[in-house]
């Protein structure tokens with residue numbers, strides 16, 4: 001009975017969100033969370049109403065990236081109020097439930113699944129144009145929960161870097177999404193080349209052309225390439241959203257072009 005009630009509640013809340021987009025990667029460290037946050041910011045800059053669900057329960061990093069680490073979630077009669085950035089992006093993360101950023105969340109699959117259900121059924125997103133869902137790397141519990149609980153996911157964006165290893169694991173992520181009947185919106189190649197700030201020369205740190213190849217092999221669109229820029233890591237560490245601080249950078253332009261294609 002409670003399960004049915006919860007399912008109905010999820011349906012009701014999700015029906016008010018036009019586009020639900022999951023951000024996945026085959027492996028960690030490729031910039032998936034950075035991409036998820038900057039996609040949310042890019043849609044927000046374009047004037048859309050945006051929410052960001054950090055579905056990486058044990059490895060959450062969205063609060064830090066948006067400088068919301070000290071936020072908490074508040075219960076009301078209508079549900080749970082998400083945190084909100086100064087630009088008005090609504091954010092939910094398991095990080096808002098812990099005492100400090102250093103407190104680990106040690107949970108097995110079923111608990112993670114129930115927190116995701118709780119987030120989906122209780123968070124008051126209201127009417128949104130886009131809900132960006134940052135999934136943990138790989139094909140574990142959370143992506144499975146999200147895929148099963150959200151009735152009409154618009155599609156998956158898959159983040160990779162141009163290394164051979166990342167290209168191999170990205171196939172797994174694509175196949176996983178396909179098995180779950182999720183549409184694949186496309187692949188984003190992150191850390192794609194580096195322009196030396198001193199001499200201006202372009203260096204392909206992890207190889208080049210990998211994104212095109214994998215997109216072609218798997219028959220999915222390549223949404224864009226985001227170059228390596230040391231300022232991205234720096235602004236992540238400072239909690240200052242990169243594309244707000246450096247609107248004219250190659251990275252910001254790439255993001256704005258990518259959201260046009262989504």
Ligand code: ADP
Pocket residue numbers: 025027028029030031032033034035061137190191192226227228229230231232233234236237251
């Ligand atoms: P994931 O979510 O895939 O584990 P993160 O988003 O946490 O990866 O990114 C891993 C690290 O790489 C972070 O320190 C982040 O700031 C950095 N990073 C991500 N994308 C870029 C980029 N395009 N240029 C420079 N650093 C980046």
